[in-house]
Amino acid sequence: MAxxxxxxxxRSLDPETAAQFYLAMFGATKLPSTEANGMLRCIxxxxxxxxxxxxxxxxxxxxxxxxxxxxxxxxLAVNNLDQAVSDLESKGAEFLVPPRTARPxxxxxxxxxxxxxxxxxxxxxxxx
Numbered sequence: 001m002a003x004x005x006x007x008x009x010x011r012s013l014d015p016e017t018a019a020q021f022y023l024a025m026f027g028a029t030k031l032p033s034t035e036a037n038g039m040l041r042c043i044x045x046x047x048x049x050x051x052x053x054x055x056x057x058x059x060x061x062x063x064x065x066x067x068x069x070x071x072x073x074x075x076l077a078v079n080n081l082d083q084a085v086s087d088l089e090s091k092g093a094e095f096l097v098p099p100r101t102a103r104p105x106x107x108x109x110x111x112x113x114x115x116x117x118x119x120x121x122x123x124x125x126x127x128x
Contacts, residue, residue, distance in 0.1 A: 005048075005049070006050065007043075007049075007050040007051065007052050008049060008050070008051050008052070008074070009051075009052045009054065010051055010052065010053045010054070010115065010117060011053075011054050011055075011056045011060065011115065012053050012054070012055060012056065012114055012115045013055070013056060013058060013060075013115065014055075014114075015033075015040050015041065015042040015053040015054060015055045016040070016042055017114060018042070018053045018113075018114035018115060019042035019043075019044050019051075019053055021113060021114045022044045022046055022051060022113075023044065024091060025088055025091055025093060026046055026047070026076065027047075028044040028045060028046040028047070028051070029044065029045040030042070030043075030044055031043040031044060031045055031050070036054055039054055039055040039056070040054070040055040041053065041054045041055070046076075047076075053114075062115070062116060063116060066118065072118065073110065073117075073118035073119065073120050074113070074117060074118070074119050074120070075119075075120040075121075075122055076119060076120065076121055076122070077121075077122050077123075077124065078121050078122065078123050079123065080123065081099050081107045081108075081109060081121055081122075081123035082099060084109075084121050084123075085098075085099055085109055085121070088111060088121075093111045093112075094111060094112045095109060095110065095111045095112075096110045096111060096112055096118065097109055097110040105124060105125050105126060106122065106123070106124055106125075107122070107123040107125075108120055108121065108122050108123075109121045
């Protein structure tokens with residue numbers, strides 16, 4: 001049995017605004033929206049990663065602050081972390097964790113996405 005990637009499902013009070021974030025910040029492509037159980041579902045293609053962003057009601061609880069079990073963040077690879085951070089800050093991104101070295105050859109930073117989704121930027125270089 002072979003398994004292949006299909007999508008990552010996010011929930012949002014405002015899926016249109018959330019979708020626009022991924023388009024503006026990361027150059028994602030907007031795909032046709034659909035409806036699921038009477039709620040709007042925006043779909044974006046983030047460099048081959050399909051994000052289903054489904055509308056929820058205001059009564060839907062928010063995810064807890066990390067750390068917690070389960071899906072904790074979305075990780076995006078970059079070639080130049082400092083340049084990526086500068087670019088995203090110029091677009092209004094809010095960084096939760098500034099660029100830092102996690103271990104030799106790995107630099108990371110975290111920003112806040114819509115609906116408090118944590119997005120990690122990862123720069124991998126040859127460990128010295």
